[in-house]
Amino acid sequence: MDSSQTDDGRLDVVAVGSALVDVVARVEENVIGRAQLVKSTMELTDLDRSRRIYDLLGPAVESSGGSAANTAAGVAALGGKVGYVGKVAPDGFGAIFAHDLAAMGVELAGSMLVPPTGHLDAVAEEVAGGEMGEDVGTGRCLVLVTPDGERTMATHLGVASTLDVQDIDEALVARAEILYLEGYLWDLAPAKQAMRRAIEVAHGAEAAVALTVSDPFCVGRHRADFLELVEGEIDILFANEEEALMLFGETSLDQVIDAARETGLLVALTRGAAGSVIIGPQGWVEVPAVRVRSVVDTTGAGDLYAAGFLYGLTHGGDPEDAARLGSLCAAEIVSHLGARPEDDLRRLVDR
Amino acid sequence: MDSSQTDDGRLDVVAVGSALVDVVARVEENVIGRAQLVKSTMELTDLDRSRRIYDLLGPAVESSGGSAANTAAGVAALGGKVGYVGKVAPDGFGAIFAHDLAAMGVELAGSMLVPPTGHLDAVAEEVAGGEMGEDVGTGRCLVLVTPDGERTMATHLGVASTLDVQDIDEALVARAEILYLEGYLWDLAPAKQAMRRAIEVAHGAEAAVALTVSDPFCVGRHRADFLELVEGEIDILFANEEEALMLFGETSLDQVIDAARETGLLVALTRGAAGSVIIGPQGWVEVPAVRVRSVVDTTGAGDLYAAGFLYGLTHGGDPEDAARLGSLCAAEIVSHLGARPEDDLRRLVDR
Secondary structure (H helix, E strand, O other): OHHHHOOOOOEEEEEEOOOEEEEEEEOOHHHHHHOOOOOOOEEEOOHHHHHHHHHHOOOOEEEEOOHHHHHHHHHHHOOOOEEEEOOOOOOHHHHHHHHHHHHOOOEEOHHHHOOOHHHHHHHHHHHHHOOOOOOOOOEEEEEEEOOOOOEEEEEEOHHHHHOOHHHOOHHHHOOEEEEEEEHHHHHOHHHHHHHHHHHHHHHHOOOEEEEEOOOHHHHHHHHHHHHHHHHHOOOEEEEEHHHHHHHHOOOOHHHHHHHHHHHOOEEEEEOHHHOEEEEEOOEEEEEOOOOOOOOOOOOOHHHHHHHHHHHHHHOOOOHHHHHHHHHHHHHHHHOOOOOOOOOOOHHHHHO | OHHHHOOOOOEEEEEEOOOEEEEEEEOOHHHHHHOOOOOOOEEEOOHHHHHHHHHHOOOOEEEEOOHHHHHHHHHHHOOOOEEEEOOOOOOHHHHHHHHHHHHOOOEEOHHHHOOOHHHHHHHHHHHHHOOOOOOOOOEEEEEEEOOOOOEEEEEEOHHHHHOOHHHOOHHHHOOEEEEEEEHHHHHOHHHHHHHHHHHHHHHHOOOEEEEEOOOHHHHHHHHHHHHHHHHHOOOEEEEEHHHHHHHHOOOOHHHHHHHHHHHOOEEEEEOHHHOEEEEEOOEEEEEOOOOOOOOOOOOOHHHHHHHHHHHHHHOOOOHHHHHHHHHHHHHHHHOOOOOOOOOOOHHHHHO
């Protein structure tokens, strides 16, 4: 965390997102159907459904996750200065989540460091009255990894669903060069308000604002909101091809590229093994994916692409350079199980 | 869990041990010293010390652990019928631990399935009065993996330290062909009593009793107790070379082999990359280790050796065959991070 205390206290990126612990299990293809999930997507579940799906899984491995938090960890692993705003409960999973980000040098929002006493009591009451793992616990994401390396997710948000304006650490957000927002948060009215406040603070501090639309289902639920943001509130948009087709209401890649150009934003359109297309008002360019010997687990591929892209932009790279770094980071993350970098990503910067 | 319900309800192995969640982090060599730990050993810590060491670690990955539980998981992965007795708290880590064993088909002791309400309230009170992660939480083992693949452990036992006679599911123990006990439990007076009761039940059911002495420090603390067990209570002994030298008070491998022969037990003496020596009243035999291309993490090597050995013995193998299977299982576990098998171990049985 030394680096964040040097020079002017500016941060390259401040990310706002759902704080989740990933529960990762390898499953056979048929488990996706038995869990009534749609392959390669994320579904929000209540606690009961989360438990029923968990019961279908074999032994799992737990690690810190959350889309924007994975991106924050990636920027830190690249050597960037980064902050994170999210909401955890004062339980074991919350401790894991906060520890793992802080240990990478990510600066945490004030409210994540000292859980208010009232909140702690509330948790205790719930535990006394019910069972472990109530809605007031830290959020968790069941990640089902099929033999093809694809990941299908069932997320129980827990306290992450209560993120609100008060959780936005405005002093932290105001230090960002780029504010990075997770589309998943649009599912929740108080979080949506919190995002809008964070955008105001960022604009006030002359920071750029980036949004990832997160998931096709998420685009389906919030298309009007996202289009409104695209038209006046944000500067950088991350979407994969399927999400972009839905967002712009188009049916081909060419049409999406045209629609993206018209927004005037910098758009990073990811296409998995086909690489990415970077679109700006002046034109567009295709950037190939980095070949991976064997895809083990695609969890975090989009998150780490965003990490490389944001690091590149905030370290003097043009968007094409930034996209190349994004591809390198995505390649690292799909070559092992889990959504947080295992390698020292700094060496990727040199390449 | 189907297999345990077939035929006569007999189980190959019932394991009794400390129920722990492993918190595994790769560390540089110098972190061991900064944490004031002794490399390649396990140290018991109170909650404060556990937290201070955790603060020194980088991002970690959490997964179910516990020495005897790893062995139980290994026997199940080999296709054996196995039960487990341990103690978890009604928290997230407890849920992980119970899920991961049950998901492998390990039958859990009754007390692990439905935590008594009184206990649940006790946890809630502690949480309300203090901070998360009190002594009443599920135990955790910080596993520091150095670049050479060696693991150094700091264990905070949490509720595992309160295992007592009431936790011994006698009906489960009585179904075992071999009762397998973790030496670590000898650190705790009520657990020691619980072990003695389990031994009585096993003997009453004509089961064999196996003990692993677990750790050189553990032998140092409980040498007299362990020697008493060796002289009259147990049938099978697992120890590595260092532990056996301490236990028998000898200074060379030859002397240890002689001392082990005199006990009349079946002794499996593990020697890391040098393989193992199997000693019985009639003589002894050396069994080589299985070569591993690259040792990633030695966590669980002894536990999985025991799994292969116990599976071999309970499936018609002679001790030498059993030791070969033990070596194969140990080789699988050291080739990846974590102490639970990743591969389908059944194919090892065929080899």
